[in-house]
């Protein structure tokens with residue numbers, strides 16, 4: 001009796017699963033075509049056309065290739081990401097779970113139990129990835145990404161050199177390599193994961209490049225988030241207000257110009273050719289505070305100095321991470337925007353902000369309340385779940401790098417350039433690669 005039930009159950013399960021995929025595939029393709037049409041993604045009477053579809057059983061996604069009318073581009077479809085996502089998830093589906101049959105109780109309620117298994121409905125949680133390679137590629141994943149990813153030792157082993165973990169997509173682990181892309185913009189509404197990501201980046205770099213990394217941390221949210229890094233020997237400065245920020249930026253600027261002169265004198269094109277290992281990271285959180293400095297002169301000067309780091313810093317070994325929750329055009333120094341080709345964008349308030357960061361709408365459609373979900377944009381775009389790093393984990397990792405000699409108030413303030421740095425000759429020593 002039990003054997004019969006299990007066999008019948010398994011058969012029903014297999015049939016149910018194959019029915020689910022068959023109808024699901026047709027429905028999804030039809031839905032995409034319909035949503036595109038309803039969103040005005042067509043030209044005159046020319047609509048998008050399905051060219052092929054492939055189902056990847058292992059990674060549980062279906063890839064659709066669409067021919068799109070001339071005059072439309074990938075961005076037009078990405079702008080409607082939220083509409084496609086909601087449309088594909090607009091109803092629950094019947095899903096038969098095979099292992100439920102194994103848990104059946106052989107009593108009078110058996111028929112009801114079987115009925116419950118057969119009638120099981122689940123809310124859909126599909127995710128979409130879009131790309132263009134001569135055709136519009138839409139990958140529809142049956143399951144969205146994990147809602148959480150933890151930063152642990154295993155994850156730390158996956159990054160080396162100047163790489164920092166960005167997170168996971170539906171199918172792969174993503175890193176940001178600061179040797180390839182030296183500047184990174186981070187944007188997102190409050191409490192969606194900017195600071196956690198910055199702490200992830202700082203901890204990773206201290207751990208993997210303890211002898212070569214230097215930090216200037218500009219924390220205009222009061223200095224609390226970066227305070228645990230203050231005593232690390234890799235941290236030159238934690239600036240917490242306008243005067244400290246200006247002093248820190250002026251010091252970097254002096255160093256930058258001196259370095260430039262030194263490179264010129266030696267005929268080095270960039271830090272790679274110079275063979276210097278040091279990289280100096282300037283991390284700014286919250287960038288919008290700078291645009292709000294009361295004194296106009298100070299505001300303009302700070303903006304100019306950050307712009308200079310973005311404009312000429314990369315080749316000289318400077319790296320910039322600029323984070324803000326108010327990404328409006330006047331908050332980004334022009335040079336930062338012009339010289340940055342990487343952005344990590346958490347949920348934003350509206351499409352105008354998204355346009356400033358990503359040059360397209362869409363970040364406003366990221367899920368409400370899902371912390372750590374972001375769009376990572378370089379020359380391509382990936383939807384990622386960023387790793388969550390616990391403060392206790394950070395403390396373990398940075399402990400070996402803490403300078404136990406108590407810092408005086410002064411040492412947490414910006415460092416002073418030496419006489420030599422201020423003058424013509426530049427004496428900072430760097431290790432040869």
Ligand SMILES: Nc1ncnc2c1ncn2[C@@H]1O[C@H](COP(=O)(O)OP(=O)(O)OP(=O)(O)O)[C@@H](O)[C@H]1O
Nearest residue numbers: 189190191192193194195196325371372386387388
């Ligand atoms: N990647 C993540 N995964 C899971 N939870 C996260 C993640 N990042 C952040 N969180 C949660 O969200 C909270 C807020 O994150 P965080 O401090 O980074 O926000 P924020 O964007 O910097 O906000 P604000 O702009 O207000 O400082 C964290 O305390 C944590 O609980």
